[in-house]
Amino acid sequence: xxxxxxxxxxxxxxxxxxxxxxxxxxxxxxxHLEAELRKLGLPGWNLRFTRDARKGIGGxxxxxxxxxxxxxxxxxxxxxxxxxxxxxxxAGGAAHSHDHGEGEHSHDHEHRRHSDIIAMIAAxxxxxxxxxxxxxxxxxxxxxxxKIHGVAVADVTFHEVGAVDSIxxxxxxxxxxEWIKPDRIFSSTIELGSGFVKCAxxxxxxxxxxxxxxxxGVPVRRFSVPFEATTPTGAAILSAxxxxxxxxxxxxxxxxxxxxxxxxxxxxxxxxxxxAQRLNQVDAYTGRLAAGREEAVLLECNLDDMxxxxxxxxxxxxxxxxxxxxxxxxxxxxxxxxxxxxxxxCPPAGESALSDLVLRETxxxxxxxxxxxxxxxxxxxxxxxxxxxxxRVKSAWLEGRRIKWKFEYDELKRLAAEHNIPxxxxxxxxxxxxxxQLPR
Numbered sequence: 001x002x003x004x005x006x007x008x009x010x011x012x013x014x015x016x017x018x019x020x021x022x023x024x025x026x027x028x029x030x031x032h033l034e035a036e037l038r039k040l041g042l043p044g045w046n047l048r049f050t051r052d053a054r055k056g057i058g059g060x061x062x063x064x065x066x067x068x069x070x071x072x073x074x075x076x077x078x079x080x081x082x083x084x085x086x087x088x089x090x091a092g093g094a095a096h097s098h099d100h101g102e103g104e105h106s107h108d109h110e111h112r113r114h115s116d117i118i119a120m121i122a123a124x125x126x127x128x129x130x131x132x133x134x135x136x137x138x139x140x141x142x143x144x145x146x147k148i149h150g151v152a153v154a155d156v157t158f159h160e161v162g163a164v165d166s167i168x169x170x171x172x173x174x175x176x177x178e179w180i181k182p183d184r185i186f187s188s189t190i191e192l193g194s195g196f197v198k199c200a201x202x203x204x205x206x207x208x209x210x211x212x213x214x215x216x217g218v219p220v221r222r223f224s225v226p227f228e229a230t231t232p233t234g235a236a237i238l239s240a241x242x243x244x245x246x247x248x249x250x251x252x253x254x255x256x257x258x259x260x261x262x263x264x265x266x267x268x269x270x271x272x273x274x275x276a277q278r279l280n281q282v283d284a285y286t287g288r289l290a291a292g293r294e295e296a297v298l299l300e301c302n303l304d305d306m307x308x309x310x311x312x313x314x315x316x317x318x319x320x321x322x323x324x325x326x327x328x329x330x331x332x333x334x335x336x337x338x339x340x341x342x343x344x345x346c347p348p349a350g351e352s353a354l355s356d357l358v359l360r361e362t363x364x365x366x367x368x369x370x371x372x373x374x375x376x377x378x379x380x381x382x383x384x385x386x387x388x389x390x391x392r393v394k395s396a397w398l399e400g401r402r403i404k405w406k407f408e409y410d411e412l413k414r415l416a417a418e419h420n421i422p423x424x425x426x427x428x429x430x431x432x433x434x435x436x437q438l439p440r
Contacts, residue, residue: 003183003184003277003278004180004181004182004183004184004275004276004277005182005183005184005185005186005251005274005275005276005277005278006177006180006182006184006185006186006273006274006275006276007185007186007187007188007249007251007273007274007276008185008186008187008188008238008242008271008272008273009188009271009272009273009274010187010188010189010190010191010230010238010271011188011189011191011224011267011272012191012224012225012229012261012267012268012269012270012271013190013191013192013193013225013228013229013230013231013234013261013269013271014190014229014230014231014234014235014237014238014271015230015231015233015234015261015271016166016169016170016172016173016231016233016234016237017061017062017063017064017169017259017261017262018062018234018259018260018261018269018270018271019169019173019176019234019237019259019271020033020062020169020172020173020176020259021049021059021060021061021062021258021259021260021271022059022060022257022258022259022270022271022272022273023173023176023177023180023257023259023273024049024060024062024176024257024259025059025060025257025258025259025273026180026255026256026257026273026275027180027255027257027275028175028176028179028180029179030047030049032175032179033047033172033175033176034046034047036126036130036175037168037171037172037175039124039125039126040120040121040124040126040167040171041120041123041124042120042164042167042168044066044067044164045064045065045066045067045164045165045168046064046065047062047063047064047065047168047172048062048063048064048065049061049062049063050063052260053260054260054261054264054268054269054270055264055267055268057258057268057270058258059257059258059259059260059270060257060258060259060260061259061260061262062259064164064165064168064169066164066165111157111158112157112158113155113156113157113158114138114142114153114154114156114157114158115154117138117158117167118135118138120167121134121135121138121171122135126171126175127178127414127418128413128414128417128418129178129410129414130171130174130175130178131174132174133173133174133177133178133240133241134170134171134173134174136240136241137170137173137174137236137237137240137241138170138236139153139240140214140235140236140239140240141158141210141214141232141233141236142156142158143213144209144210144213144214144232144236145158145210147213148209148210148213166233169233170233170236170237173237173241177241180275182275184243184244184278185241185242185243186242186243186244186245186246187238187242187244187245187246188245188246188247189219189220189221189245189247190215190218190219190220190221190230190235190238190245191220191221191222191224191225191229191230192206192207192211192215192220192221192222192228192229192230193206193207193222193223193224193225193226193227193228193229193230194206194222194223194225194226194227195226195227195228197228206222206227206228206229207220207222207228207230208228208231208232210232210235211230211231211232211235214232214235214236214239215230215235215238215239216360217353217356217357217360218238218239218245218353219245219247219353224265224266224267225263225265225266225267225269226265226266227263227265229269240320241320242320242321243320243321243322244321244322244349244350244353245353246349248349249274249276250278251274251276251277251278252276252277252278253274253275253276254275254276254277255274255275256272256273256274256275257272257273257274257275258270258271258272258273259271259272259273294373294374294376295348295371295372295373295374296324296345296346296347296348296371296372296373296374297345297346297347297348297350297351297369297370297371297372298343298344298345298369298370298371298372299343299344299346299351299354299355299358299367299368299369300341300342300343300344300367300368300369301341301342301358301362301364301366301367301368302331302333302339302340302341302342302364303339303340303341303342303362303363303364304333304337304338304339304340305363306340306362306363308328308340310362311328311340311342311362313361314326314342314357314358314361314362315327315328317357317361318344318354318357318358321350321353321354321357322346322347322350322353322354323344323345323346323350323354324345324346324347325344325345326342326343326344326345327342327343328340328341328342328343329341329343342358342362342364344358345372348371351369355367355369377396377397377398377403378396378397378398379394379395379396379397380394380395380397381393381394381395382395384407384430384434386415386430386433386434387433388415388418388419388421388426388429388430389415389418391407391408391411391412391415391430392407392408392411393405393406393407393408393434394406394407394408405434407427407430407431407434412426412427412430415430
């Protein structure tokens with residue numbers, strides 16, 4: 001058994017257009033991206049993917065061409081032809097835009113409320129999994145902007161990120177990741193860059209405030225390049241999708257994609273993305289994930305001044321950041337105060353990042369940790385071609401006999417939405433189908 005890994009090497013940062021270019025270079029069909037993006041009903045744009053290079057390293061460059069720009073680089077009548085590297089379409093959130101150099105031009109940016117973007121994505125015919133990823137990326141941006149400007153998330157109005165090209169970058173990222181279908185997503189330490197950027201609020205130092213807020217608790221570094229290396233859009237793509245951050249590459253590389261940036265500096269302005277396989281311990285005879293004991297870390301803290309909604313948000317963040325499991329238990333503290341205990345189970349390698357996340361995202365002033373031993377059953381996975389679509393089945397084995405099995409819940413939800421069938425009815429129907437084809 002193996003895991004399909006998507007790994008981002010962000011040694012030169014990440015932006016929305018670099019991300020699109022890298023995943024197309026990795027194999028995502030451009031025509032699939034464009035066809036899916038058209039489901040948004042968003043007018044006034046075209047995608048162009050071209051071969052380019054930085055410091056002799058070739059890859060794919062992504063450009064979002066807005067009305068008045070032709071795909072061959074020639075402008076429509078009345079429009080100036082931009083130079084070869086004129087646009088950097090990765091937007092930077094409500095508090096940020098890009099610094100266009102001499103001879104470059106920028107477009108008037110639309111202002112869109114977060115609720116407008118949510119409504120547009122929700123009303124589209126995109127797959128539910130794509131909608132979920134897209135909305136998660138926009139949510140990271142909205143949360144950062146709300147905190148920076150002291151407003152409610154619902155009241156956030158995007159400026160640059162509301163522009164057509166930036167919506168294409170973000171929804172395109174979700175479409176591309178869903179096409180690849182990785183089991184796990186990881187990233188290296190992220191280069192932020194240095195210098196200053198022009199924005200809607202003036203001239204700001206790199207990294208932009210939204211970028212810093214989005215990447216709190218994430219390993220970063222600065223000064224490898226003299227410009228903005230990671231934009232808020234790029235930061236939000238990572239924050240909403242990555243399961244963990246590590247510079248250790250303990251996997252077997254299958255394919256490499258290079259996304260070419262619109263600037264250059266002392267290091268190649270590229271985003272390198274690996275598609276890889278990581279082997280799990282497999283029993284050579286059965287082909288199943290081996291049973292046994294493994295070490296894990298249990299993090300805990302008591303919380304008596306947080307709401308259930310806030311705790312739910314933290315649980316979602318912990319699972320997305322690579323926790324094996326996370327849960328909340330009602331407790332009673334001193335002076336009979338009702339409270340909750342937050343527990344996080346994780347691999348030893350993920351302890352540092354998850355501890356930081358708990359300390360930053362909750363009201364606790366500290367946490368407990370202890371090493372525990374986990375006993376795990378043999379596990380196997382298979383694809384079941386049901387009458388309503390293929391979904392994954394996970395089974396557990398004890399002493400050579402299957403003792404339990406279940407469908408992946410997210411896939412049940414996806415099929416229920418696609419076929420407009422109540423989730424419980426769909427699950428009962430597919431359970432009967434699966435059990436009927438099991439050996440008697």
